[in-house]
Amino acid sequence: MNSANFEFLANLLLKKSGHVLSPEKGYLLDSRLGPIARKEGLSSVEELVQSMRTGNDQRLSWAVTEAMTTNETFFFRDRTPFDLFKSEVIPHLAENRRPGSKARIWCAAASAGQEPYSLAMILREERSALRGVQMDILASDISDKVIEKAKAGLYSQFEVQRGLPVQLLVKYFQKQGDLWQVDPSLRQNISFKTFNLLNSFQTLGTFDVVFCRNVLIYFNQQTKTDILNRIASRLAPDGFLFLGAAETVLGLTDAFEPVAGKRGLYKRKAIAQAKVA
Amino acid sequence: MKHCLVVDDSRVIRKVACRILEDMEFSCIEAEDGQQALDKCRQAMPEAILLDWNMPVMNGIDFLKALRNESGGDKPVVVFCTTENDMGHITEALRAGANEYIMKPFDSDILSAKFAEVGLI
Numbered sequence: 335m336n337s338a339n340f341e342f343l344a345n346l347l348l349k350k351s352g353h354v355l356s357p358e359k360g361y362l363l364d365s366r367l368g369p370i371a372r373k374e375g376l377s378s379v380e381e382l383v384q385s386m387r388t389g390n391d392q393r394l395s396w397a398v399t400e401a402m403t404t405n406e407t408f409f410f411r412d413r414t415p416f417d418l419f420k421s422e423v424i425p426h427l428a429e430n431r432r433p434g435s436k437a438r439i440w441c442a443a444a445s446a447g448q449e450p451y452s453l454a455m456i457l458r459e460e461r462s463a464l465r466g467v468q469m470d471i472l473a474s475d476i477s478d479k480v481i482e483k484a485k486a487g488l489y490s491q492f493e494v495q496r497g498l499p500v501q502l503l504v505k506y507f508q509k510q511g512d513l514w515q516v517d518p519s520l521r522q523n524i525s526f527k528t529f530n531l532l533n534s535f536q537t538l539g540t541f542d543v544v545f546c547r548n549v550l551i552y553f554n555q556q557t558k559t560d561i562l563n564r565i566a567s568r569l570a571p572d573g574f575l576f577l578g579a580a581e582t583v584l585g586l587t588d589a590f591e592p593v594a595g596k597r598g599l600y601k602r603k604a605i606a607q608a609k610v611a
Numbered sequence: 612m613k614h615c616l617v618v619d620d621s622r623v624i625r626k627v628a629c630r631i632l633e634d635m636e637f638s639c640i641e642a643e644d645g646q647q648a649l650d651k652c653r654q655a656m657p658e659a660i661l662l663d664w665n666m667p668v669m670n671g672i673d674f675l676k677a678l679r680n681e682s683g684g685d686k687p688v689v690v691f692c693t694t695e696n697d698m699g700h701i702t703e704a705l706r707a708g709a710n711e712y713i714m715k716p717f718d719s720d721i722l723s724a725k726f727a728e729v730g731l732i
Contacts (some may be wrong), residue, residue: 439715491696491714496720499728500701602711 339383343398346386350399351476352532352561353552363407366401370394393599400477404552407445408496410452415547415576415580418599420456423543423574424463430572433466437542442531442565443549444473448493453545454520455502476531485526487516531561535568542570546577547598555586556598562587566602575600613731614655616640618648618671618676619663619692628661628692631719645669648678656683659731661722662709664693664700672707679708692717706710 335343343363358564364380371382374394385395386551410416418422427437441450450473457469475481494503494514507514529538531549544565565590575590577583577598583590592601613639619626629639639669640657642648644667646659660678664671678684688710693700696714704712710729711723726732 336640492721495714495717496724501705504701504705509696 335360335378335383339380342387343360347399347402348554350395351403351530351552352554352557353399353402353594354554355402355468368396370397370401396438400479403477404477405445405477405480406450407548409448409498409499411448411547412579412598414579415545415571415598416452416456417560418596419453419543419576420460420479421569422593422596422599424448424456424460425540425574427467427469427572428463428465431467431542432599434468436468438539439469439471439474439543439545440531440538440541440568441471442544444475444476444481444484444526445477445479446488446489446493447488448497449473449545449547450524451487451506451516451520452482452497455506457523457570458506458520465551466467469523471524472541474525474527476528476539478572480530481526481528483519487521489515532557535564538568540568540570543571543574543575543576545576547576548581550577559586563589566590569602571602571604573602575602612636612638613659614638614640614659615659615662616648616651616657616687618641618642618645618666618674619661620666624663628722630714632661634719635723635726645671645674645677648674649681649687652678652681652687656686656720657698658687659726660687660689661692661713662689664691664695664704672686673703675707675709688726688731690729697702 346460347353349356358479367382371379374382374383375381386398386463411599431437437454444450452472473484486529488510492505506520508517546565550561552559562583566584567576577600579598583600588603591603615632617625617639620643621623626639628640632639632710641652644666644721662671662675672695675689689706689708690711690713691709692713692715694715701712711725713725723732
């Protein structure tokens with residue numbers, strides 16, 4: 335792709351999704367955007383970008399932005415965060431929230447739903463440990479397409495075999511033709527929403543736990559800092575943040591501190607403490 | 612090194628599975644049907660068994676039931692690996708004492724994910 339076209343595309347993605355398109359990611363262009371080019375009746379990705387530069391087709395820019403986001407995920411991905419959710423977060427909330435009150439979890443890059451459904455399964459399995467605290471999940475993602483898939487809760491045989499113990503498959507899924515569908519009762523406490531992390535979080539309410547895993551890696555430093563600070567402002571003072579295994583708050587914000595010995599788990603730093611530090 | 616008994620009537624499947632398992636540092640023993648598998652288990656119980664369902668002579672589920680009645684037969688971790696992919700077969704396998712269940716086709720990602728699930732790796 336010629337450099338003017340590449341630059342146009344990189345700017346578009348940065349503006350629409352905050353994602354950084356570095357030249358090393360160039361190899362993704364053909365596989366991700368080829369299908370869109372063909373659908374538009376264009377012969378190449380080059381031609382697609384050229385036509386975007388001349389026209390101002392918002393629908394097309396959005397389709398391209400969406401196609402460039404990565405939605406790789408699976409049930410109980412990386413396992414540790416889910417173990418920590420069970421061993422640290424649930425006991426803390428059971429202790430510090432009134433029985434009958436509602437606590438809220440936000441899966442900020444929920445992709446096709448595996449993360450929120452994994453959490454919903456844990457909540458169900460650990461119901462007695464919650465001591466009457468109700469937990470609702472907001473599952474959001476920038477991509478309409480994956481949120482639609484998440485809502486439907488339909489997964490291929492391949493998807494239900496990555497990370498999901500067969501005992502949970504039997505308990506919480508039903509077979510629909512060649513696919514497997516999450517039990518409707520598991521979907522009850524999850525709401526799904528298309529949401530761009532660059533937009534204001536004001537409308538989302540506040541949360542007790544935020545999962546924001548494997549999405550900051552796509553943003554530049556400034557956007558990472560901004561998103562982390564805005565998450566902090568929506569999080570209860572004793573709330574928890576989960577980041578991906580390759581992500582950190584270090585050097586980005588003082589709003590959070592890592593929980594010692596608990597990889598990927600962060601707590602809000604108390605304001606007085608932050609000032610002293 | 613842990614031992615895995617690979618039970619499948621297809622030589623090709625056994626070969627593919629063994630190659631993946633050897634990369635996961637298992638040493639593999641092969642059996643073509645449930646009866647052969649039971650004989651091998653009576654000689655030495657493996658740590659893991661990857662088990663097909665439909666086989667001549669003795670099928671996978673009958674083998675599993677017989678295994679669990681053997682002395683020391685509760686020890687091996689049994690992972691079914693079969694084209695049978697309906698809820699009925701899966702629950703029957705779990706009731707008979709299977710620890711995990713792989714629906715074919717499988718690849719190294721699924722095999723290692725399932726083996727990790729049951730603590731074999």
